[in-house]
Amino acid sequence: METWVPVPNGSGFGVHNLPYGVFSRRGELPRVGVAIGDHVLDLAELAAAGLLADRRWFASGTLNAFMAAGRAVWQATRDRLTTLLTDAAYRDQVEPHLVPLSDAEPRLPFDVADYVDFYSSRDHAANVSQIFRPGGDPLPPNWLHLPIGYHGRAGTVVLSGTPIVRPCGQRRGDDVPVFGPTVKLDVEAEVGFVVGVPSALGRPVPTAGFRDHVFGFVLVNDWSARDIQAWEYQPLGPFLGKSFATSISPWVVPVAALESARTGPPAQNPEPLPYLRTDEPWGLEMTLQIELNGHVVSRPPFARMYWTAPQQLAHATVNGAALRTGDLMASGTVSGPTRHERGSLIELTWDGRDPLVLPDGQRRAYLEDGDTVRIQATAAGPDGAPIGFGEVTGTVLPVIC
Template sequence: MTRTWLGGAANEPDHPFGVSTLPYGVVVTGGQPQPAVRIGDSALLLRPATEALLPEHAGLFAGGNLDAFLAAGHDSWVDVRTAVTGWLTDDAHRELLEPLLIPLAGLPAVLPFSVADYVDFYASEHHARNVGQIFRPDSDSLLPNWKHLPVGYHGRAGTVVVSGADVRRPRGQRKGAEGVEFGPSKSLDIEAEVGFVVGVGSSQGRPAPITDFTRHVFGVVLLNDWSARDIQAWEYVPLGPFLGKSFATSISAWITPLAALETARAPAVPREPAPLPYLDDTGDSWNLDLSIEVRLNGELISRPPFAAMYWTGAQMMAHMTVNGASLRTGDLFGSGTVSGPERDQRGSLLELSWGGSQPFTLSDGFARSYLADGDEVVMTATAPGPEGARIGIAEVRGRITSALDGTG
């Protein structure tokens, strides 16, 4: 296992943010946001580090976010990752870089890039079947199109928030026992997802094929697509999710690059029927062996396995652009809820409580079907890395606050 001169926990093979991970984010120091790379529980400031040691790329980190770096493309991503790995493992750079390491404890989380467009998919067969059984118990749990394409919808980029931001309970219309009601959602839910962050865009009219996945997509985050199930159930026919989804989507503050996940690639799950040619990833699957954990008020409630997903991020990208739609730097697309075949692998409260009919009880003795005000949800994930190391996907955390007063 490659070791860093920082020593301590960052050199332990089970530390999620050792030198094999090196995720990118933004920290606020001296009142200014600065791009950084995470190592252990510290962040290396990339602007002064590249000015001193990699001046040809220093301009990519002159701003207050990662936008320029994302747009720079694959070769620049490789150059910077290779350089940072060398700096952190060669003691000759220690004297220069130690003053540029900022402890993360107590620092505010910052959204690391400007979100351009946001798309959410529905790529877990286990989740889709569970939802189908809950809402359509007397018919096929999968709709006819589901195994032919990654089903998705366009969301709202402006309400993507960084991990740690509070989420206010939304208000909206719902169908009640005596007719249509308006008020705070009574069925506020989570969705444990993986988000893919686009670096390099594509031209309108030219699809981005599966084989170009690593040219366009920079890395991954954890994503919680908060969902008001009662609002969603009333509004979604015939055009799909709208206000029940658009009030907040939380993502990690650190982006784990695809380059860190090569050892986490996994075989595709069996698919029947075979995907159409533009979705065929035979021999080059970007399925990922990510182990996700979901905690509600500190208590582990689910372990969704991402390797069980039916559609991969590369297939989502290919389908999203096959009609000629373009990608832009900062586009974000979510996998949809990650669920596995077991009860403790379900990635939403809708599934864990089976539509509210089977409430589950936490260790505090209180039963839950959906979220209560004050509840805090934290999602974490790791993946296998080189030489027995673990690769971390930074947590996504959010706490529910009360709905606004009033009905206007």
């Protein structure tokens, strides 16, 4: 497909993508838009002009109402937008509703209902085990049988660009714990999916129901205070070491845009229990890129994730837990087998024992005040067209405790 909208070469926001977001212009209320090239298409204005079906979904500060409308509405809207952006006969009517991205202030795209973070990269899990338990079993005994996860704090999910204040908490001391700012502030490069259609309490969602409930994918940085986490996590898992901030990208890439990126995940042995089995390949051919202060430090491959998104969704609901519109579920750190494919500083520096040396001579074991982290990702699209996720960024601010 060709679009009449100018799309720069290599842009991840071509007509095959059409990611949704929420934006505002100076002096105007937020509304829903779709990214195309270097522009965002104002869906509220498009609907007001009679060019797009709307039930007040788009003149809104969040995507939640549209996400809850369901798969048939998502597909019909996508089909209509594709027609409007590829048929030159509509250009004169649609072009006035294109806003330069530089003039559009992004907003948090959806109201987060719940937040769950998984632990689905075998490479990451093995690396962390080797760091803390050298010579021990590389994986916990349950890891190959279920997608391990923890419940995060929805109220601290923030938009890309939001500054990250260094958190305080208890850390292990020589004899007694000490209180103060974390000295092991870390990043976790992840991919998350957001639920559109809710489910009933007591009704598990099968892996085959993924497309009927999940609206799309975002980039995630699950900021982590490793020293606080290490002191608190036994026996109930992460708490304050994770809940101070989680950043997400402003654009939600629809599930339908990622059909060409789907690939077979790593072989699962032993075979998962029946509720975790899938009839389709749901690995995603996708590469992330982590930058620290403008320098690329890693390119983690998402296709190596052991547990897939439909399996994560099925496991999260198998006990009858209900889904709500806006539930965010993140993949866990995305890592690969080599050092330059690791998705966190704890792995990249082996818990600070082998610090990164950046091209400008700076050394980093963990993040310092003033550091800026930028995570991007690109998935494989049809005919080689890239599917972009935009970016998720954050700059570390000094502690205030």
